[in-house]
Amino acid sequence: MSLSGAEYVKQIRSQVDEVDPAEVRELLDEGVVIVDVREQEEWDQGHLPGAVHIPRSYLESRIDGVAPDRDQRVILYCASGQRSALGAHTLSRELGFDRAESMNGGFTLWKDRGYPFDLPRKFTPEQRQRYSRHFLLPEVGQEGQQKLLDAKVLLLGAGGLGSPTALYLAAAGVGTLGIVDDDVVDVSNLQRQIIHTTDRVGMPKGESAKMSIAALNPDVEVRKYALRLDASNIVEVIKDYDVVVDGVDNFPTRYLLNDASVRLRIPVVSAAILGFEGQLSVFAPYDGPCYRCLFRQPPPAELAPSCGANGVLGVLPGTMGLLQATEVIKLVIGHGEPLIGRLLIYDALAATTTELRVRRDPDCPICSRPPETISDEEMGVFPDYEAFCAAAG
Amino acid sequence: MATIRIPPVLRPSVGGEREVNAYGSTVGQVLGALADAHPETRTQLFGQDGQLNRYVNVYLNDEDVRVLQGLQTEVKDADTLVILPAMAGGAP
Numbered sequence: 197m198s199l200s201g202a203e204y205v206k207q208i209r210s211q212v213d214e215v216d217p218a219e220v221r222e223l224l225d226e227g228v229v230i231v232d233v234r235e236q237e238e239w240d241q242g243h244l245p246g247a248v249h250i251p252r253s254y255l256e257s258r259i260d261g262v263a264p265d266r267d268q269r270v271i272l273y274c275a276s277g278q279r280s281a282l283g284a285h286t287l288s289r290e291l292g293f294d295r296a297e298s299m300n301g302g303f304t305l306w307k308d309r310g311y312p313f314d315l316p317r318k319f320t321p322e323q324r325q326r327y328s329r330h331f332l333l334p335e336v337g338q339e340g341q342q343k344l345l346d347a348k349v350l351l352l353g354a355g356g357l358g359s360p361t362a363l364y365l366a367a368a369g370v371g372t373l374g375i376v377d378d379d380v381v382d383v384s385n386l387q388r389q390i391i392h393t394t395d396r397v398g399m400p401k402g403e404s405a406k407m408s409i410a411a412l413n414p415d416v417e418v419r420k421y422a423l424r425l426d427a428s429n430i431v432e433v434i435k436d437y438d439v440v441v442d443g444v445d446n447f448p449t450r451y452l453l454n455d456a457s458v459r460l461r462i463p464v465v466s467a468a469i470l471g472f473e474g475q476l477s478v479f480a481p482y483d484g485p486c487y488r489c490l491f492r493q494p495p496p497a498e499l500a501p502s503c504g505a506n507g508v509l510g511v512l513p514g515t516m517g518l519l520q521a522t523e524v525i526k527l528v529i530g531h532g533e534p535l536i537g538r539l540l541i542y543d544a545l546a547a548t549t550t551e552l553r554v555r556r557d558p559d560c561p562i563c564s565r566p567p568e569t570i571s572d573e574e575m576g577v578f579p580d581y582e583a584f585c586a587a588a589g
Numbered sequence: 590m591a592t593i594r595i596p597p598v599l600r601p602s603v604g605g606e607r608e609v610n611a612y613g614s615t616v617g618q619v620l621g622a623l624a625d626a627h628p629e630t631r632t633q634l635f636g637q638d639g640q641l642n643r644y645v646n647v648y649l650n651d652e653d654v655r656v657l658q659g660l661q662t663e664v665k666d667a668d669t670l671v672i673l674p675a676m677a678g679g680a681p
Contacts, residue, residue, distance in 0.1 A: 475676055490675075495642075555653065
């Protein structure tokens with residue numbers, strides 16, 4: 197004799213390990229994978245803090261993205277504990293999970309007990325489509341997309357590196373993009389600065405970048421800073437940003453940015469290019485080395501060709517700028533291994549990459565000290581650099 | 590014979606090569622052999638005191654020789670030295 201649906205569920209529940217919401221509450225920050233298997237509109241009404249959302253119908257196909265190891269403890273929940281029991285049964289019996297459990301009473305009981313829950317951002321239908329490929333990645337998902345939309349990223353320069361970085365960060369839905377650039381678009385820029393267009397030659401780069409970004413993604417707010425950073429304005433400009441992207445073409449600004457970002461504890465994703473070669477690293481103040489730990493002094497003029505104009509393969513800033521954009525997104529969503537304490541060299545002609553270790557310098561003139569002791573007067577200061585550049589013409 | 594990776598700014602001083610081989614059992618000896626073969630590199634690498642210039646980083650494989658034994662760091666034949674000067678190019 198065949199079972200009724202209700203009898204079947206009852207039978208499955210008797211075979212599945214069930215946990216009480218009180219126990220799940222104790223496990224919220226313990227690294228246990230908590231999966232909400234309800235439908236989208238139920239998730240939108242609120243969910244357990246730190247839970248990941250995989251609707252029951254996608255559970256088998258997406259579980260590996262959030263729980264790759266079969267010995268990981270996984271707790272499923274739904275509204276009342278039925279769908280999650282069926283899901284836990286499948287994970288245990290069919291996929292070989294050692295500890296796949298179902299939360300008894302589901303989200304209904306959780307809320308009745310007054311336990312905390314998160315209300316997710318409401319995405320518009322247009323946003324659901326626009327970011328759908330992010331939503332499908334467990335490492336990004338709706339939570340990561342929310343972080344991206346809430347993120348404030350400052351780009352120093354809308355030039356060779358800044359152009360691709362800005363476009364891809366805008367496409368990814370970074371909610372606020374600041375752009376510091378006081379230059380205007382020149383036709384010689386267009387070989388690599390793909391955020392600008394031929395009909396915008398002569399237009400301020402910040403304005404041109406804003407137009408391209410607005411056309412790409414209306415979710416992004418662009419803040420323009422048509423100025424040159426110096427010790428008197430840098431703190432005011434960068435202080436509200438979560439991440440700064442450094443693609444500037446000169447040493448004084450790189451040192452100035454380093455010192456100010458250490459003082460404000462803002463991570464900097466830094467790239468530099470010359471000819472066919474690029475360098476990339478992430479400087480996260482006090483978590484890893486700073487720019488001065490890596491390069492205590494700038495080189496003299498003959499070894500610092502950035503003092504004057506130099507050739508660059510147009511696609512190279514594209515490559516390096518996109519590696520910067522990738523590092524920014526990793527920092528914002530909090531996944532992956534950021535390039536902190538490591539320096540990547542990309543040689544485009546040889547098609548090779550080299551990775552070097554960068555260590556914190558215990559004698560670093562800046563980051564060996566508490567941030568509040570770094571004064572305005574010493575930010576960006578180093579010996580005789582202006583004279584060197586002047587000499588180089 | 591160790592391999593030395595030459596950065597773009599120094600390549601004109603070594604005839605345009607990306608990599609140069611040099612003999613020596615320490616970092617100082619290998620870089621000294623490089624400077625003997627390509628004299629223009631000497632002032633770019635070393636100060637008047639014979640020490641590495643502070644604006645040049647040298648890595649033995651992936652580790653900064655300053656956190657090893659500096660110029661006295663032992664070098665084996667299969668090792669690669671990477672010379673890394675700071676670059677600031679952002680292609681304005």
